[in-house]
Structures are given as C-alpha cells and as structure tokens.
Amino acid sequence: ISFNKYPQYLNSSLVDHEVWNHDLKKNFEGIDAYNQFRFKTCTNNFGFRVNCFDKKDNQKNFDIAIIGDSWTESLGLDYEDSWVNFLEMELPNKEIINLGVRSFSPSLSYIKLKNLILLEDFNFKEVFVHIDIGDIENEALDYILLNDNKVTNKLNNENEKLGLTDFKDSEIKKENILFRLKRTLRDSFPIIYQSFFEIRYYNLPKPRYRYYKKYQTASWTFNKSEIFWYDVDLGIKNSLYAMNKIYDLLNANDIKLSIILIPWPNQLLWDSIESEHVKIFENFCKYKCNKIINFYPAFFNNKNRLNINEAKKNIKELYLPGDMHTSAKGNKLIASEFKKQYNEE
Numbered sequence: 001i002s003f004n005k006y007p008q009y010l011n012s013s014l015v016d017h018e019v020w021n022h023d024l025k026k027n028f029e030g031i032d033a034y035n036q037f038r039f040k041t042c043t044n045n046f047g048f049r050v051n052c053f054d055k056k057d058n059q060k061n062f063d064i065a066i067i068g069d070s071w072t073e074s075l076g077l078d079y080e081d082s083w084v085n086f087l088e089m090e091l092p093n094k095e096i097i098n099l100g101v102r103s104f105s106p107s108l109s110y111i112k113l114k115n116l117i118l119l120e121d122f123n124f125k126e127v128f129v130h131i132d133i134g135d136i137e138n139e140a141l142d143y144i145l146l147n148d149n150k151v152t153n154k155l156n157n158e159n160e161k162l163g164l165t166d167f168k169d170s171e172i173k174k175e176n177i178l179f180r181l182k183r184t185l186r187d188s189f190p191i192i193y194q195s196f197f198e199i200r201y202y203n204l205p206k207p208r209y210r211y212y213k214k215y216q217t218a219s220w221t222f223n224k225s226e227i228f229w230y231d232v233d234l235g236i237k238n239s240l241y242a243m244n245k246i247y248d249l250l251n252a253n254d255i256k257l258s259i260i261l262i263p264w265p266n267q268l269l270w271d272s273i274e275s276e277h278v279k280i281f282e283n284f285c286k287y288k289c290n291k292i293i294n295f296y297p298a299f300f301n302n303k304n305r306l307n308i309n310e311a312k313k314n315i316k317e318l319y320l321p322g323d324m325h326t327s328a329k330g331n332k333l334i335a336s337e338f339k340k341q342y343n344e345e
Contacts, residue, residue: 013041013049014102020111022049023075023101030266032104037320046120049098051079056097061123063094067109068130069138071262072100076320081328086335091342097124105138106131106242126290128257129246131239131281133264133324137217139242140235203308204269205315207245207322211269218266218324221276240284247288258291260282262334263299264324265335268311273300291342298337 005054012032017023024047025216032041042052066072066084084098099112109129116122126197201208213219216229224232243259261278263271271277273296285292299314300306306314318330326334 014289020108062097064096065124067099069104070102072130080184083331083334088197090339105135128258136235139238140230170325222271236339262295267316
C-alpha cells in the first residue's frame with residue numbers, strides 16, 4: 001500500500017516508510033486530513049503523535065507505550081480530544097507515549113517495536129497493543145510477516161525490507177457469483193438499488209452501508225460465513241503469529257505486554273459483549289499478557305447485547321459521525337475506564 005495514492009490522506013502527516021510500509025512524518029505540525037475531518041496534528045522528531053506543547057523530543061524512557069492503528073492515533077480529532085491525552089490526565093504520574101499510526105496492524109506494530117527497542121534504544125516498562133476489528137482484514141490482505149529474517153538482516157545493517165504481501169481482493173470478488181450479481185444490479189440500476197438498500201436498512205445509522213450486517217471489514221466477529229472479500233482465518237492466524245512475535249520480543253527485553261480491545265459501531269449493533277474478537281485475544285493472553293483492557297462492557301452498557309435504539313444512542317455519542325473512530329466523549333470514557341482497569345490487581 002502506498003498512502004500517497006489515497007486521496008483521503010493527501011497532504012496529511014502520513015508518509016511511506018521503507019521498512020514498515022508507512023509512518024507519521026517526523027516534526028510535522030499542521031492541519032491533517034481524514035475523509036471529512038480536519039484536525040491539528042503534531043509529531044516529534046521520532047514521528048510519534050504528541051501534544052504540540054510537549055513533544056518529548058529527547059525522551060526514550062516510558063512507563064506505558066501504546067501502539068495500534070488509527071484509533072490509537074486518534075484520527076479525526078485534535079490531540080486535546082484524543083483518548084491518550086485524556087489518559088495522560090488520568091495517570092499523571094505515568095510517562096505515556098502514543099506510537100499509533102493509521103492502518104497499522106500487529107505485523108507492522110511488531111516490526112516498529114523491534115526497531116525502536118533493538119536499534120533506537122527505547123525503554124518501555126509496558127507496551128499496550130490495540131488489536132482493532134479491522135486488523136483481521138489488514139493481516140489477510142495487506143501486511144503479512146513473511147520472513148522475520150529480513151527484519152533481522154535490517155538489524156544487522158543490511159538494506160532489507162519487511163516482506164509484505166498484497167492479496168488481490170478483486171480476484172476473490174470475481175469468484176463470488178452473488179457479489180458479481182449485486183455489482184451488476186448496482187451499476188445497471190443505481191437509483192433502484194440504492195432505494196431498496198435504504199428501505200431495507202432504514203433503521204440503521206447513516207451512512208447505512210457502513211453499519212449493515214454484511215459490512216465486510218467489521219462483520220467477521222458475528223457474520224463470518226458471509227465474508228468473501230478476504231480470508232478471515234488467514235487474518236486471524238497472521239494476527240496471532242505477529243502477536244506471538246511481539247510477546248517474544250518484549251519478554252526477551254523484560255517488557256510487559258498488555259492488549260486493548262474496543263468494539264466498532266457494528267459490534268454494538270450486531271454482536272455481543274462476548275464477541276469472537278474478545279474470545280480470540282483473551283485466549284492468546286492467558287499466559288502472555290499482563291493486562292487486557294477490554295472496552296466492550298463499557299460500550300455495551302454492561303449488557304450482553306444492545307437493542308437497536310441502545311446501540312444507535314451509543315454510536316451517536318461515542319463515535320465520530322458516520323465513522324468507526326471514537327469521539328471526544330467516547331475518548332473520555334475510554335480514558336477513565338482504562339484507568340480503572342489498569343489499577344485493578
């Protein structure tokens with residue numbers, strides 16, 4: 001993936017990276033862009049998103065490092081409204097750094113952590129890895145940790161890149177007859193097709209295409225049999241492989257591993273508090289993680305399932321409009337809930 005080709009990221013803080021595919025620009029300060037959202041972003045001289053008035057340019061020792069994708073980065077919001085900023089307020093005695101970069105997944109998180117710890121001498125007491133709903137699609141289609149020897153060669157000052165595989169999802173789609181039929185109908189009769197779609201899913205939040213039950217990126221936790229866009233089992237396998245590599249790396253360097261799990265709006269609508277997302281990574285964590293910061297209970301009002309009105313209310317309050325990223329209100333809830341679970345024995 002070259003992010004210079006994606007219009008929603010043009011003129012943003014994002015830049016292609018020779019080793020882990022893409023990263024945030026170093027020493028960036030300006031208005032960033034993501035879809036309809038415009039927000040102020042500052043990065044320090046390591047390329048970490050930071051408070052514009054406290055860039056931590058020379059700091060390499062942290063109590064807590066948090067790595068993950070756009071949710072960790074807090075895409076769409078000024079830093080002041082990010083959940084990491086609120087967390088810093090909740091835990092003022094902890095040195096916290098945000099390593100998140102949009103469209104990261106466990107494979108890229110591993111390779112970046114390995115570089116920071118072994119090559120750049122960063123010291124973290126605990127690393128929290130956010131495992132996003134969208135990571136499974138990423139790990140199946142985009143970022144595959146094919147050969148860790150290439151990384152080792154990089155650490156030995158040889159000019160090798162991380163092996164990435166780009167599965168051609170268009171080839172998968174061509175094999176699915178139902179998809180081809182729907183695509184033909186949509187292209188041939190766009191107004192009729194859209195009208196039927198709007199009628200069928202009239203009670204969902206807008207834009208309805210993002211929240212309906214067969215939304216491929218999010219529905220693997222509750223509607224796996226309907227997914228043809230990517231190989232869910234492959235995505236899970238690759239995610240767990242990369243997470244095991246992260247565990248081995250951190251364990252060898254006396255660093256605690258913890259994980260963060262948060263639902264998308266789709267999970268509030270169609271899934272339960274005992275989501276497959278939670279089960280898979282709680283099982284991974286049995287003997288490897290210090291903590292599991294699980295936000296499903298807070299977002300599900302501590303209920304097993306939400307009805308449509310409860311789900312819509314929480315989506316409106318806790319997420320950005322028409323998006324899967326959390327809002328400022330959602331981020332305040334996350335920070336307070338993180339503090340509570342972090343301090344639990």
